[in-house]
Amino acid sequence: MTSDTDKHDISEARNRIIAEIGDDTVLVAASKRQPADRINAALKSGHRVFGENRVQEAQERWATRRESISDLELRLIGPLQTNKAEDAVQLFDVIETLDREKMLRALIKAVEKTASPPPGLLIQVNTGNEPQKGGVTVQGLEELLSQARETWPGEILGLMCIPPAEEPAGPHFALLKKLADQYALPQISMGMSSDYALAARLGATHVRVGTALFGARDS
């Protein structure tokens, strides 16, 4: 089956996005619910950094592909249930969505049990204080960060946020940048298809882009 990949040129979109965000920002291809031909097109264009939302979908997509691509970087950008921690530490190079102590403990146990190299961690910050959204509150960040720095056997790399859909993203991006600087954290993951250029201008080191890169997702 052919999709509309023919109309939407992934390589061209990738070049355009990379030109817009500049050399200091990494494009993370948010590949959730994208068909295999588009993933393959992104790989063929040279793309190597992918963000996945769900552990199981990521396993299905990457378990075999990964064996032939040594420089692949897989980042978990969706919420993690503690019962998936062992699978997650074995598959992902980076987990962007640490947001509670229970998850930190589950990840530590998972690394010990599986003897996997510990993924780098980002803490997701709920900058809009939305009850339904993942992420630690701004007030809770300091404590979770110090617990993570004391106990995680790998690196604590940075902060990630998903601003409220109905608000301008700029103030949320500026806040995340300020927090990352305050705590001397090198990675700042923010910005999606609608606002990655703004995020890059406001200090994102990583933007997570799905539809603007691949085209519309399968529903």
Ligand SMILES: *Cc1c(COP(=O)(O)O)cnc(C)c1O
């Ligand atoms: C889906 C998703 C993205 C990408 O969304 P687009 O609007 O398609 O660019 C980025 N970050 C997270 C956490 C996502 O779930």
